[in-house]
Amino acid sequence: MSESRKQLENALADGPFPGDVTRAVFQHLISLKAAGVTELPKSDGIVEFPGLIHETKTEYEGPSTSVGNRAQPAISSTSTIETSEHKEPADSGKLFSPSLSQTIFENTPSYGPTVDTAERPAQLQIVQDQVAACTACGELASTRTQTVFGVGTSSPRLVFVGEAPGADEDRLGEPFVGAAGQLLTKIIGAMGLGRDDVYILNTLKCRPPGNRNPKEEELRNCCQFAERQLEILQPEFICCLGSIAAKTLLNSKQSIGRMRGTFYRWRGSQVLVTYHPAYLLRTPNAKRLVWDDMKLLMHEMGLKT
Numbered sequence: 001m002s003e004s005r006k007q008l009e010n011a012l013a014d015g016p017f018p019g020d021v022t023r024a025v026f027q028h029l030i031s032l033k034a035a036g037v038t039e040l041p042k043s044d045g046i047v048e049f050p051g052l053i054h055e056t057k058t059e060y061e062g063p064s065t066s067v068g069n070r071a072q073p074a075i076s077s078t079s080t081i082e083t084s085e086h087k088e089p090a091d092s093g094k095l096f097s098p099s100l101s102q103t104i105f106e107n108t109p110s111y112g113p114t115v116d117t118a119e120r121p122a123q124l125q126i127v128q129d130q131v132a133a134c135t136a137c138g139e140l141a142s143t144r145t146q147t148v149f150g151v152g153t154s155s156p157r158l159v160f161v162g163e164a165p166g167a168d169e170d171r172l173g174e175p176f177v178g179a180a181g182q183l184l185t186k187i188i189g190a191m192g193l194g195r196d197d198v199y200i201l202n203t204l205k206c207r208p209p210g211n212r213n214p215k216e217e218e219l220r221n222c223c224q225f226a227e228r229q230l231e232i233l234q235p236e237f238i239c240c241l242g243s244i245a246a247k248t249l250l251n252s253k254q255s256i257g258r259m260r261g262t263f264y265r266w267r268g269s270q271v272l273v274t275y276h277p278a279y280l281l282r283t284p285n286a287k288r289l290v291w292d293d294m295k296l297l298m299h300e301m302g303l304k305t
């Protein structure tokens, strides 16, 4: 046995490479070396992924995000969540490091022609009127007080996409105005922005009765409206709040914990995924993870972190 093979096998036995997968990779490398293979081709950065393709992009070189000295935004709330929705997985505490690779999914066509800024309010109003008249989901159409379309500037760099209206939103006709909405407003403020600087919309435009989770059929019926809003707004960045928005927009089955920390591409927008503010109301420890996400977003947007 060669000296280098002995060293490698000792390293496998002693660490720092615990785990069957890593062990199997190194054992395969040993086999290749024994077979005379001395070089492996470099990766071209394209990695196959279930149903999608993602491309290795740049290294994140933003500020250090170690937990001990992480700057925290002034986000706090004593409110309690009023529904059973937004159950994010408990394994979701992925922390970012400055060397984290960002990747982009290329899974959708580009945006169509840019809609002139002056024409956007009228274009949005056309879609809003169609939403208000929509009865595609019989149960939702018969139980809603009103549809909840979207709010914010018609020239946003950043659009937040949530899940569905709750009781407050159904009553007032505006997304994110309840306890979770107030927390989102604080998050936006901690980014150095105001609600008027962004656009906020939900994937579903009608409140599910009892704030139950949206049904797949309802999401299929309604996602066309969110897509048309985004097609008119054509933001540089989209932030998906919660798994419903992320999975619907990106057609992914992954958990938020797995999707965080990656910029995906949806048409012409870079998309970042994070937890829904309603989840943060009952899981305060997750706020620092969301702040990590927002710092990544701010860094990519060129905002001061």
Ligand code: SF4
Binding pocket: 131, 132, 134, 135, 136, 137, 138, 140, 141, 147, 204, 205, 206, 218, 221, 222
């Ligand atoms: Fe129409 Fe969307 Fe409301 Fe369903 S949820 S009735 S698709 S507006």
